[in-house]
Amino acid sequence: MAGVAQAGNPLGRALRDVRHMAEDRYSIWSWIATVDHKRIGIMYGITAFTFFLIGGVEALLLRIQLAQPNSTFLDPDQFNRLFTMHGTTMIFLVVMPLSAAFFNLVIPLMIGARDVAFPRLNSFSFWAFLAGGIFLNASFFIRGNIFEGDIGAPGAGWFGYAPLTSTEFSPGHGIDFWILGLLILGVASMAGGFNFIVTILNMRAPGMTLLRMPLFVWMTLVTSFLIIFAMPVITVALFELLFDRLYNANFFNASVGGSPLLWQHMFWLFGHPEVYILILPAMGIVSEILPTFSKKPLFGYPFVVFSGVAIGFMSWGVWVHHMYTTGLGTVANSAFGLSTILIGVPTGVKIFNWLATMWGGSISIKTPLLMCAGFVTMFTIGGLSGVLHTMVPSDFQQQDTYFVVAHFHYVLFGGSIFALFAGVYYWFPKFTGKLLGEGLGQLHFWLMLIGFNLTFFPMHISGLLGMPRRIYTYQEGFGFDTLNMMSTVGGFIIAASMLVFITNFISSLRNGEKSGRDPWDARTLEWSLPSPVPNYNFKEVPVVEARDAFWYTKYRENEEGVVVRIEGAAADDEEDDGEGGHGIHLPSPSYFPLIAAAGLPIIATGLIYDPALVAVGVATTMIGVFGWAIEPPTERR
Amino acid sequence: MIILDQVLPYVMQIHQKMHLSRVFSVVWSHRRQAVVGLALLGLLALFAIGCGADTPQNTFDTKGEVAERQKDLFLIAMWPALAIMIAILGGTVLILIRFRRRSENDIPKQTHGNTTLELAWTIAPAILLFGLGIPMVAALWEIGRDPSPDAFQVNVEGQRFLWKFEYPELLDESGDPVVTFSEVNVPAGREVALHLTSIDVIHSFWVPKLAGKLDAIPGRTQTMWLRADEPGSFSGQCAEFCGLNHADMRLVMHALPVEDFEAWVDEVTGGGSSASAAGVGGDSGG
Secondary structure: OHHHHOOOOHHHHHHHHHHHHHHOOOOHHHHHOOOOHHHHHHHHHHHHHHHHHHHHHHHHHHHHHHOOOOOOOOOHHHHHHHHHHHHHHHHHHHHHHHHHHHHHHHHHHHOOOOOOOOHHHHHHHHHHHHHHHHHHHHHHHOOOOHHHOOOOOOOOOOOOOOOOOOOOOOOOOHHHHHHHHHHHHHHHHHHHHHHHHHHHHHOOOOOOOHHHOOHHHHHHHHHHHHHHHHHHHHHHHHHHHHHHHHHOOOOOOHHHOOOHHHHHHHHHHHHHHHHHHHHHHHHHHHHHHHHHHHOOOOOOHHHHHHHHHHHHHHHHHOHHHHOHHHOOOHHHHHHHHHHHHHHHHHHHHHHHHHHHHHOOOOEOOOHHHHHHHHHHHHHHHHHHHHHHHHOHHHHHHHOOEHHHHHHHHHHHHHHHHHHHHHHHHHHHHHHHOEOOOHHHHHHHHHHHHHHHHHHHHHHHHHHHOOOEOOOOOOOOOOOOHHHHHHHHHHHHHHHHHHHHHHHHHHHHHHHOOEOOOOOOOOOOHHHHOOOOOOOOOOOOOOOOOOOOOOHHHHEEEOOOOOEEEOOOOOOOOOOOOOOOOOOOOOOOOOOHHHHHHHHHHHHHHHHHHOHHHHHHHHHHHHHHHHHHHHOOOOOOO | OHHHHHHHHHHHHHHOOOOHHHHHHHHOOHHHHHHHHHHHHHHHHHHHHHHHOOOOOOOOOOOEHHHHHHHHHHHHHHHHHHHHHHHHHHHHHHHHHHOEOOOOOOOOOOOOOOHHHHHHHHHHHHHHHHHHHHHHHHHHHHHOOOOOOOOEEEEEEEEOOEEEEEEEEEEOOOOOEEEEEOEEEEEOOOOEEEEEEEOOOOEEEEEOOOEEEEEEOEOOOEEEEEOEOOOEEEEEEOOOOOOOOHHHOEEEEEEEOHHHHHHHHHHHHOOOHHHHHOOOOOOOOO
């Protein structure tokens, strides 16, 4: 590489120029080449929120169609494709990457590190996620003019049950895009999972033992382990399906001895840990915010930690509860019914500990806390309807009805999304130096809470009245009409709440109130840093002496056991201008992770349309990987 | 925050000096009462919307033994679940009111945990949940048993996007089993054994008022049983997403009184010789 980098060589000069551009903090190139975990986190967040809006528009289209019986707003084909993309988007392109955004933003700060263990791998994760998301959504355009209703996109559901996904029943390339898109996203998730495991295990500040780690760090660790074990399972299943479709492999073709149920086993063996991949980070966020806003430590810390770990283990033993009606037999159904009951126990432990954390506290009722209260209550409803689902015989009735739709939206929206918004309101000042507007924040919360319940609570009842999922329409005279109209109205209230949020976000970015270092009187290390956090994070690596490390630099207990503020401690005054970090080595920016990730969708496109493109994609990725490996470090300090 | 703004100051004033035991009475008074009352009314209205109208697929309005058993089991779990839901929702709201921040300098006692409490709220839910597990497994084995040997036999074949019903015991004049599509006739009051399969993708057979669903999977045949306790026509539909017109894959199960059923059998078999072989009407003989 030395030859290329020489000044006389035009290619070398161009490369050097591009790298210089990346050094300028205000240039767009510095974002593209960034390996700074904070910037990557911000890009994760903005990208995932954009997909959230796309998935939300899909949901609104579905709700318009279902608002009235015998509606023809969408045709069945469009409906099927839209609900497939809605589910796939919300799970893989919204909740997972939004969690990843918080991993990136917060984890290194919480453990007192200057970055993640593998900054360029981190950058690769983001670009691969973006590539996978764009690739998946590109499928909308493969059938002609989308604005004339020719929607491409997969149409076999986010669960893609064989043999509906075969070329016989799903002709066209929608399913191929879905398979390959998920495979690319899997690569991104795996890289992220390994990165955060190594970061958390190896890069903690001195004194931060495992049982002094903040709860969010713990939940990220458990989630990362779930990711690296669950993703390979779905990867195998997707490859088998890909081989079925491209090369007639017949893994799932019953007429030649394949097994459609094999797909379901593999999909849910991935799919149930996946549910906890979606909810554990949310639980971690709530476990940070409730103590801060109650001015009390988390109640029963070790129990909350171990119940999270227990959930991680047990999530591998419950997948058949997605398959009760497939006829696996009474023994299997009993066993998995009981194991599913068991997983309710650690989940309940967490809820009780959150309530006990608030009990006796001094609760500041601001937007982050309201979002958390929304999480605790809505997630409880979702958890309880989950308990109803474990009752196998009665689940024979509810399986694949709107009761299930209500259940998992209470878990994933009422749970994950509320907690993720809590995280946005909580950590926004840390990375912008400004507070999100409190008035608009509370308006956002109440609109979202009301809209959410109006949308999803009636679904419990429409399900019990016998409305199956995934039907593009229904007839009059089944008792579904009013309930569905309510759900649709609720959906638009949620949409309105998002407009409030976006308004708040933009206006606060411009003229929000300055937050200072520690606007919430918080407990973890990130709040000891200036806001926004300088690019090197910690000027000096902190030494941790207790759980809630930052809190104990501000408070101590006096002789009577009463907590008193330490005079003059951690004063919220000095504004760090970011100039103090001279001499701190930072990883240099690099374009190669982007190049390596850019090859992946090219390979995928090639597999669908033209093998020649596969070669181009492989070459691109190889250039990225080799450049990455031999790129010389710059002298940036 | 509008609701809290209106209600909170009032509540706060009153119970400023009160202990938590008094909070309940505050909650049930005046404006709070209206709020709670409205919420309950809303819930009731929801159920009224559901139950008042014609609901041919209502899983609570059961007309058969299996569905009845499933509904009972659901209710066994639903009541405690609702109670816990109200307790936790109400508890959260009460905690937010009772322990809201009154002064910025207020630093509460730093409690870190309590092992007895932790054990209590680990063990108590475990007992409750396993308490639910017992009737669950019992019902599962009851419903999951093989159909009785004298059950009326129907072979059900899912195909995109309709149901085909074949009656192996009823032979028409040319000696082939009688076949119907989308509508299926069974004798009321007698057990029916349904043997499900599919010729294309996975479907799921579901007649909500009579029984929960079972999937119809290509390459295998699985059996479920049900019984209509009274004559009637029961609506059902495919419950596993099967592609384009999944929503239109409907069916009606007609449970006919014995005379009507025999008349229908005579009609489709052209005289009834095979019908007697099927033991129509003689269900209890063994």
